[in-house]
Amino acid sequence: MFYNNLIHNNKFFSLIENYYKKDKIPHSILLYGKKGIGKQGHAIELASSLNCTNRSNYLSCGRCHSCIQLKSMQHPNIHFIIPFPRKKILSKKDQPEKALSTKDIDELIKIKKAKIIDPYSDFNLQNANTILINSIRFLKKELYNTSIEKGWKIILIFEAEKLCIPGPESANSLLKILEEPPAKTIFILVTNEYNKILKTIKSRCQNFYFNKLSFQKIRTHLDSKMINDNDLKLLNKIFDGDFNLIKKNLKKINDFNKKINKLFEYILNCNSTSQNHIYFDKLNIDKLNWFDYMKLFIIVLRDLQILKSSSTIKNLHLKKNIETYNKILKRYPNAVWSNCISSIEKTNIIIKQNVYFPLALKTLSIEIKNNLLNQTQKSFI
Numbered sequence: 001m002f003y004n005n006l007i008h009n010n011k012f013f014s015l016i017e018n019y020y021k022k023d024k025i026p027h028s029i030l031l032y033g034k035k036g037i038g039k040q041g042h043a044i045e046l047a048s049s050l051n052c053t054n055r056s057n058y059l060s061c062g063r064c065h066s067c068i069q070l071k072s073m074q075h076p077n078i079h080f081i082i083p084f085p086r087k088k089i090l091s092k093k094d095q096p097e098k099a100l101s102t103k104d105i106d107e108l109i110k111i112k113k114a115k116i117i118d119p120y121s122d123f124n125l126q127n128a129n130t131i132l133i134n135s136i137r138f139l140k141k142e143l144y145n146t147s148i149e150k151g152w153k154i155i156l157i158f159e160a161e162k163l164c165i166p167g168p169e170s171a172n173s174l175l176k177i178l179e180e181p182p183a184k185t186i187f188i189l190v191t192n193e194y195n196k197i198l199k200t201i202k203s204r205c206q207n208f209y210f211n212k213l214s215f216q217k218i219r220t221h222l223d224s225k226m227i228n229d230n231d232l233k234l235l236n237k238i239f240d241g242d243f244n245l246i247k248k249n250l251k252k253i254n255d256f257n258k259k260i261n262k263l264f265e266y267i268l269n270c271n272s273t274s275q276n277h278i279y280f281d282k283l284n285i286d287k288l289n290w291f292d293y294m295k296l297f298i299i300v301l302r303d304l305q306i307l308k309s310s311s312t313i314k315n316l317h318l319k320k321n322i323e324t325y326n327k328i329l330k331r332y333p334n335a336v337w338s339n340c341i342s343s344i345e346k347t348n349i350i351i352k353q354n355v356y357f358p359l360a361l362k363t364l365s366i367e368i369k370n371n372l373l374n375q376t377q378k379s380f381i
């Protein structure tokens with residue numbers, strides 16, 4: 001096993017097992033699914049397994065020469081292709097690395113080291129929005145001009161959807177290689193945005209979908225001393241199962257809980273006649289923490305919607321807040337919770353479009369108040 005901290009996707013590993021059993025390994029594989037669930041980690045695990053000289057069943061040993069080479073990111077047969085920033089214009093013959101500044105190169109070394117330790121760590125450079133055509137050109141050269149060493153040549157292409165940005169040049173160039181793949185070569189493409197991958201590339205690959213991680217799997221990989229069940233459920237909900245973000249935000253859980261309490265206070269005061277209470281001013285929301293706040297707000301509103309329609313706590317996301325929820329439902333018996341959610345979603349869109357922030361906040365707070373009290377007149381304006 002290359003990683004001891006990867007939450008295994010059992011279906012993926014049985015697929016690998018099958019490859020070995022049948023001695024039939026596809027030339028190209030496309031791994032897709034949500035962000036932060038370990039697709040890149042599984043791709044690296046497969047790469048290490050294919051070249052491991054001391055493999056047990058389908059898992060690499062993590063200790064042989066090949067595994068050690070990969071651990072130092074120095075494996076001559078395992079290549080990583082990721083998006084690069086387009087800061088410099090390259091000529092046809094330029095190596096792709098020429099596009100990188102000294103800072104980018106330092107960053108690249110850092111993210112490679114991090115990836116070897118943590119399969120969920122981010123593996124991208126700042127402002128890198130495209131897989132450069134030069135990366136594919138050099139790959140071609142490397143694949144066709146160099147003699148095959150022992151083992152498999154493995155090309156890992158991360159954020160593969162960026163093969164098509166800004167145009168399909170890199171994707172088409174890769175497609176030509178995929179159509180006539182060199183012997184003993186495997187391409188493993190990974191993407192969070194399957195719909196942006198060219199159909200022609202999809203059809204050349206074995207496509208494998210990664211399911212979201214179950215809460216139970218996430219739970220077993222994080223010590224309960226680190227975070228309790230309720231708090232972990234909250235983080236899981238906020239970050240939609242992105243294990244990388246969940247881990248990164250473990251220490252912020254108190255902050256999220258404080259924000260929720262402030263939201264409760266805000267909601268409970270919405271029926272106040274004092275104008276001061278109806279706006280978001282008291283929450284100290286700024287543009288930076290807006291989306292965090294609104295994610296929490298939507299979670300709370302969905303819970304209220306569930307509780308109102310079914311009176312059962314089984315499906316609530318934040319069960320521990322049941323008392324406050326009941327208090328809110330009692331205070332706003334006619335509230336239209338779904339409209340509150342739509343108002344927030346609409347506001348999120350206009351804030352992304354850079355509308356005047358205080359105005360968006362004020363409008364939203366009026367809409368929320370109206371929906372809580374189920375009144376149509378625009379009060380306080």
Ligand SMILES: [Zn+2]
Binds near residue numbers: 061062064067
């Ligand atoms: Zn090994």
